[in-house]
Amino acid sequence: MGNIERLDLEKITSQDHNSLEIISKLGENNLCPVETWILDRSKDCGFNCKDAEDIKWAAIEFVTNAIKHGNEMDSSKKVRLHTTKYQNVFYVAVEDEGKGFDLEYYRISAGRPGLNVSWATTDDFYNFGDNVVYLAKTLKE
Template identity: 35%
Template sequence: MKPFKLKIPSITDNLRIVESFIDQARDELSFNDDIYGNIMIAVTESVNNAIIHGNQNNKEKNVHISLSIDDHNIAFVIEDEGSGFDFSDLPDPTAPENIDKPGGRGIFLIRNLADEVHFHEGGNKVEIVFYING
């Protein structure tokens, strides 16, 4: 299997390229349509976070996306060139005191759509895993 890797400048319009990347991977790897929507939302949300929060919309910085697949999992790794963040202390956007706050929903959404989410490298690298075949 050829590696699925993508590098994009930090411009939010490039999310269309990420969507095409996911579509191409689905076509070539034939992963289950049941998780396709979850993958599309979780990965594009993660890339959007990398562009806006990680790389501060600096188009000189890139977001790196890779995909790996085995018999049990599809894993996406999204890495930005920013300084990271403290992923261990994220507020719950569903808590009453946070309901009206505009931020904080992206990672909550990613965690609820994916089977596993792992942050690395001080928060500027995230691995999003989806289980396949059961």
């Protein structure tokens, strides 16, 4: 998919104002709307059911991590999701109110089954040491 720069991703995700905001609370009342929203957005962009499910599970993993680790389960803090399709790539941005983290550290460390599944089911992830993770899935035509 090539290397993408931070400004490119910020520009891409700001072009599509389709976003969702949830409180930092785990549970089906909070996560079910995220699942439905991600499935609808990815299917609207042309993904088949399997690929849409893959995107959903990767996004849910990052939303869960944002709630637990970024916002430290503080229900006064929000998690924001943004989606867009640029060319043939669908992007999901997951943003929390935490201090940020280094995705590369987690990419190379073992023992993170949720993140490992996320990496296996999507094409790429981006993080720039801040509090936003971008996942990318290419639409195969």
